[in-house]
Amino acid sequence: MIILVFGIPLREGMAGSVRVRNLLYPMVENSSVHLNNLYFALQADGIDDQGKSDELKIDLDFKSPLSILSYLYKSIKFIHRKYAPKQVNIFYLYETPDIKTLIPLLYAKILGYRVVLDIVEDNSQAASFGGFVNKLRIKSGSFILKNFQSFIDLNIVISSHLERLILTYTSKDKILFIPVTMDISKFEKSDYVKKEIITLFYGGSFGKKDGLDLLLKAFEEVCKELDYLRLVLTGKGENVADFNEFMALVKASSFSDRIQYRGFVPSGEYQALLNSCDIFCVIRDNSGAANTGFPSKLAEYLATGRAVIVTNVGDVSNYLQDKENAILVKPMDLISLVGAIKYLIEHSDDISQIGSKGRIVAINRFNNRTESKKLFTALNKSI
Numbered sequence: 001m002i003i004l005v006f007g008i009p010l011r012e013g014m015a016g017s018v019r020v021r022n023l024l025y026p027m028v029e030n031s032s033v034h035l036n037n038l039y040f041a042l043q044a045d046g047i048d049d050q051g052k053s054d055e056l057k058i059d060l061d062f063k064s065p066l067s068i069l070s071y072l073y074k075s076i077k078f079i080h081r082k083y084a085p086k087q088v089n090i091f092y093l094y095e096t097p098d099i100k101t102l103i104p105l106l107y108a109k110i111l112g113y114r115v116v117l118d119i120v121e122d123n124s125q126a127a128s129f130g131g132f133v134n135k136l137r138i139k140s141g142s143f144i145l146k147n148f149q150s151f152i153d154l155n156i157v158i159s160s161h162l163e164r165l166i167l168t169y170t171s172k173d174k175i176l177f178i179p180v181t182m183d184i185s186k187f188e189k190s191d192y193v194k195k196e197i198i199t200l201f202y203g204g205s206f207g208k209k210d211g212l213d214l215l216l217k218a219f220e221e222v223c224k225e226l227d228y229l230r231l232v233l234t235g236k237g238e239n240v241a242d243f244n245e246f247m248a249l250v251k252a253s254s255f256s257d258r259i260q261y262r263g264f265v266p267s268g269e270y271q272a273l274l275n276s277c278d279i280f281c282v283i284r285d286n287s288g289a290a291n292t293g294f295p296s297k298l299a300e301y302l303a304t305g306r307a308v309i310v311t312n313v314g315d316v317s318n319y320l321q322d323k324e325n326a327i328l329v330k331p332m333d334l335i336s337l338v339g340a341i342k343y344l345i346e347h348s349d350d351i352s353q354i355g356s357k358g359r360i361v362a363i364n365r366f367n368n369r370t371e372s373k374k375l376f377t378a379l380n381k382s383i
Helices: 015-028 065-082 102-111 132-147 160-167 212-223 240-252 267-276 288-292 298-303 334-346 349-365 368-380
Strands: 002-007 034-040 055-058 089-094 114-119 154-157 175-177 198-203 229-234 259-261 279-282 307-311 327-329
Touching: 002 015, 002 065, 002 102, 015 034, 015 089, 015 114, 015 368, 034 065, 055 065, 065 102, 089 102, 102 114, 154 160, 154 368, 160 175, 160 288, 175 368, 198 212, 198 267, 212 229, 212 240, 212 334, 229 267, 240 259, 279 298, 298 307, 298 349, 307 334, 307 349, 327 334, 334 349
Parallel strands: 002 034, 002 089, 034 055, 089 114, 114 154, 154 175, 198 229, 198 279, 229 259, 279 307, 307 327
Antiparallel strands: none
């Protein structure tokens, strides 16, 4: 089997890259599976093009006709070169196809690839766009997803909302439900030891749906009473305007000296950072975007064996129960969030006890090897 991953880098990257690696890397242990990677430079911060034959980094600037032509030529050439006529060929696209990915997708389908979409968001629910080009990408994605299903062989969906949505476009046998995943081997189980400094952690895309203004307010409220609470932030803002707006709030905070923004953290360092923190925050607003997807980092946070504070939106309550294996808070409710943070600080034993049960949920419900086997079976089915 040949799997060509299009769009995101496999060697490194944000949540999408982690998701795809978690699902596909276990398959590579089977020598009959080979991965190729055609990815956008924009999503490849800190990743050098090593000139390997099985990967290619491509640039695309919609303002430059030459860039568009170069992108299409290089993409189509790579897709053609990697096609193996006597094998099962999979064209794996993370996220909804849009105006920039449609032509390579159609070419791959015509050539003989089975086209697989990994859909993690409902584009119709986007609250902010970050410029005309990104708005065009998002809007075109909703149209293509609905009207080009005849070219799609399998839709992987991350939430029950997306499963219901795609079911209105295509048949059930072309939909595979796979929630967020984690690789448990990267998270060693260790008992929580009370520290002089307690660290809250958030990592993600800094979008509107992430409710970070509420998290910041809650952090500030608790800091007024306690001087040993810290907040660590990681990730890369996908929407520059949203990111800058939030970081301006951080800079203006009376407790900015207790907040550390680490930016994009490479995988090895990121795992160590997670294992060093105490309380994890998966905060969402109550928007359509928050309720129709699923928090991409939740599985990893649960796997640490530390307590996770998570907003009860979408499918969250299908997996977690308040004060049993996580702390669930109401969306957009400052009192609820402040209470959750203070509860864990005042009941430090629960950081470990709730965290241990959360880790069991991660192993039983979000195990990447279990989900990888499910996907491998689906990819091998005759379509």
